[in-house]
Amino acid sequence: MGRKYSGLYELIENDGEAGDYFDTLPEYVKESIQEREQNINSFESLRDYAANLMRNE
Template sequence: MEPTYSDIYMLLQREPVAKQYFDTLPDYVREQIRTRPNGVNSFASLKDYAENLTRGDG
């Protein structure tokens, strides 16, 4: 089972792969994620939320 953290900041600090993924996201997606830091507590939730935000881009 994937580890969960208290918020996005702890996730990014503890999971280098999540940090690397987060850094590749568009600025507006990163800003949106930062508005609800407690809602993103695992790499899976980060990916799901980012995919929802970018759906329709391109």
């Protein structure tokens, strides 16, 4: 498991791979993630949350 951050913004600021991945997400997924940004504290949690949102399209 990767490093834990305080939230989405710290994650994408400090983890280039996570930031690049976030940039590729559809806008509606980014918006949903940003609404719950404090729950996204690792690249793994970002990927999992995005996958769940896109699975439920």
